[in-house]
Amino acid sequence: MRGPGPEVGRGFYGAERMLDTEIAIAGFGDSYADENDVKTPLELAVEASVAAIEDASLEMDDVDSLLTGRPPFANRGIGGPRRSETGVQWSNVLSTHLGIPTRHNTMITIHGAGANATLKHAWAAINSGFADTVLCVQSDAAGLFVNGVADIPKGDAELAFEYPYGPIMPSLYALLARRHMHEYGTTHEQMARVAVEHRKWGSRHPEAWAHGRGEITVQDVRDSRPIAEPLHLLDCAPLAGGVGNAMLVTEADRAERLQDDPVYVRGVGEYNTHEKTIDKLALRGKPPNEDGPNLTTTGVKQASQQAYEMAGMGPDDMDLVETFTNFTHIGLILLEDLGFCEKGQAGEFVENGGIDFDGGLPFNTFGGLISFGQTAQAGMDMLTETVRQLRGEALGVQVPDAETGLAHGMGAALAGCSSIAILSTERGDA
Amino acid sequence: MSENGERPIPEIYPEAAEFWAGTRQEELRVPHCDDCGETFFPPRIVCPRCSSNGISWSVTSGKGEVYSYTVIHHSSEEYWQDQLPYVNCLVHLYDKDVYLFSTVENCDPEDLHIGMAVEAIYEPLTDAITLPKFQPKNDD
Numbered sequence: 001m002r003g004p005g006p007e008v009g010r011g012f013y014g015a016e017r018m019l020d021t022e023i024a025i026a027g028f029g030d031s032y033a034d035e036n037d038v039k040t041p042l043e044l045a046v047e048a049s050v051a052a053i054e055d056a057s058l059e060m061d062d063v064d065s066l067l068t069g070r071p072p073f074a075n076r077g078i079g080g081p082r083r084s085e086t087g088v089q090w091s092n093v094l095s096t097h098l099g100i101p102t103r104h105n106t107m108i109t110i111h112g113a114g115a116n117a118t119l120k121h122a123w124a125a126i127n128s129g130f131a132d133t134v135l136c137v138q139s140d141a142a143g144l145f146v147n148g149v150a151d152i153p154k155g156d157a158e159l160a161f162e163y164p165y166g167p168i169m170p171s172l173y174a175l176l177a178r179r180h181m182h183e184y185g186t187t188h189e190q191m192a193r194v195a196v197e198h199r200k201w202g203s204r205h206p207e208a209w210a211h212g213r214g215e216i217t218v219q220d221v222r223d224s225r226p227i228a229e230p231l232h233l234l235d236c237a238p239l240a241g242g243v244g245n246a247m248l249v250t251e252a253d254r255a256e257r258l259q260d261d262p263v264y265v266r267g268v269g270e271y272n273t274h275e276k277t278i279d280k281l282a283l284r285g286k287p288p289n290e291d292g293p294n295l296t297t298t299g300v301k302q303a304s305q306q307a308y309e310m311a312g313m314g315p316d317d318m319d320l321v322e323t324f325t326n327f328t329h330i331g332l333i334l335l336e337d338l339g340f341c342e343k344g345q346a347g348e349f350v351e352n353g354g355i356d357f358d359g360g361l362p363f364n365t366f367g368g369l370i371s372f373g374q375t376a377q378a379g380m381d382m383l384t385e386t387v388r389q390l391r392g393e394a395l396g397v398q399v400p401d402a403e404t405g406l407a408h409g410m411g412a413a414l415a416g417c418s419s420i421a422i423l424s425t426e427r428g429d430a
Numbered sequence: 431m432s433e434n435g436e437r438p439i440p441e442i443y444p445e446a447a448e449f450w451a452g453t454r455q456e457e458l459r460v461p462h463c464d465d466c467g468e469t470f471f472p473p474r475i476v477c478p479r480c481s482s483n484g485i486s487w488s489v490t491s492g493k494g495e496v497y498s499y500t501v502i503h504h505s506s507e508e509y510w511q512d513q514l515p516y517v518n519c520l521v522h523l524y525d526k527d528v529y530l531f532s533t534v535e536n537c538d539p540e541d542l543h544i545g546m547a548v549e550a551i552y553e554p555l556t557d558a559i560t561l562p563k564f565q566p567k568n569d570d
């Protein structure tokens with residue numbers, strides 16, 4: 001039985017109830033697409049789902065619950081989830097296509113964080129008895145089907161109060177970077193170092209955008225063309241390719257019967273603060289804005305505190321950390337809000353080798369979105385990398401003796417929605 | 431939105447009608463709560479602090495300072511490509527503790543800085559919509 005959680009936001013946290021069945025990932029699957037091998041989001045999701053079921057030694061008919069994140073530009077209808085004028089019910093579209101009725105079915109609408117949060121919802125469904133065999137799925141191929149530069153701001157910028165000024169995703173995030181530099185003295189060189197180390201991992205991952213592109217230097221980042229100052233091209237994740245990911249989740253006892261290498265879900269957390277950039281400054285008197293509006297601290301702080309508490313662990317217990325690092329300065333802010341260094345100190349932390357490919361914290365071992373590429377939503381890429389690393393099946397560079405990892409999901413402009421999962425090869429309730 | 435080669439026109443949400451009535455008069459108006467006094471932006475249907483639906487509006491000085499800014503050098507849309515480089519910013523109004531997303535014009539991008547004093551200017555887009563923007567305010 002886990003202890004009571006911290007007072008986080010309005011933080012009830014369920015441990016005092018009799019809900020304490022550990023859950024585990026009994027099977028997973030991933031699928032990939034690029035310009036030379038184009039697949040729709042639906043094809044990617046189906047491929048990954050079938051692979052996950054097979055990996056879990058189950059049949060598709062065993063699944064009684066399907067959870068997804070937000071649909072990947074589904075209304076664009078280019079061969080993907082069926083176009084619907086009333087909004088695509090992506091999780092129901094997918095379960096229907098797979099031929100399975102479900103008794104617990106939802107799309108989790110916290111932007112890009114939703115796909116990561118499927119594990120939290122799986123935990124709740126299994127512990128409540130509302131489901132026993134949960135398929136958590138995400139896929140996205142926006143890089144192959146939409147003009148992301150033009151179209152993503154239509155989803156992430158406030159249409160009346162921001163969009164008329166022509167924002168692009170980098171310009172929204174650049175506002176945060178500028179404040180971090182102003183408040184803490186963070187330099188562009190420190191941000192560039194994030195890109196340099198991420199490229200070392202990404203260039204060695206066969207499915208990454210950066211695969212085969214070689215390494216870069218801080219000067220390369222500084223010399224790359226400005227996009228939205230202070231962000232240059234190499235500070236930004238490229239929109240690239242397509243990915244599908246699926247995890248089959250069930251009670252730990254059962255996972256052990258199905259799979260030699262189950263991955264246990266030791267902690268989950270979630271905290272959502274806002275929808276759009278101006279909303280982040282409108283939040284008053286509540287975490288993380290207890291001391292006043294700010295751009296530089298995100299709800300990742302609260303979400304990760306929940307997950308660490310549930311797992312009975314801290315940052316030092318993480319052998320690897322996979323995050324939604326879509327811009328270099330986000331990598332810095334996440335290191336702070338996840339507790340790897342003090343607020344404002346991530347620039348120095350990185351400068352002193354904190355996330356060095358050679359000997360630092362294994363941070364974004366798939367390259368992060370800045371080197372792996374971002375398929376617009378990219379919601380489950382971090383979970384996939386964590387599971388692969390913990391099972392010793394990394395597609396790129398394998399972290400030796402990886403036992404416990406943290407996977408982060410993020411969405412809504414300037415990290416409005418945050419989801420954390422802590423996974424381990426070691427069971428927690430033993 | 432900008433498919434016709436024009437700047438996107440904001441939709442008028444019911445709770446924001448007074449804001450756009452204000453900009454048509456070249457005024458920057460923001461809402462506050464009659465019950466708890468909270469001033470807030472963007473406009474909401476009920477007070478975000480106490481949930482009261484007693485909301486009134488007042489005119490601001492239109493003056494504030496740049497809280498953050500960026501200079502944009504890339505776009506994939508023709509309208510915005512013609513404007514490059516252009517500015518996105520967040521402005522903190524002096525007399526009401528709220529932040530607006532906007533742009534700064536009539537300013538060399540090199541001169542932009544956090545804390546720069548700015549004042550509102552207005553660009554009519556349609557009969558219904560006048561878009562507020564900012565320009566540097568020089569000390570007199």
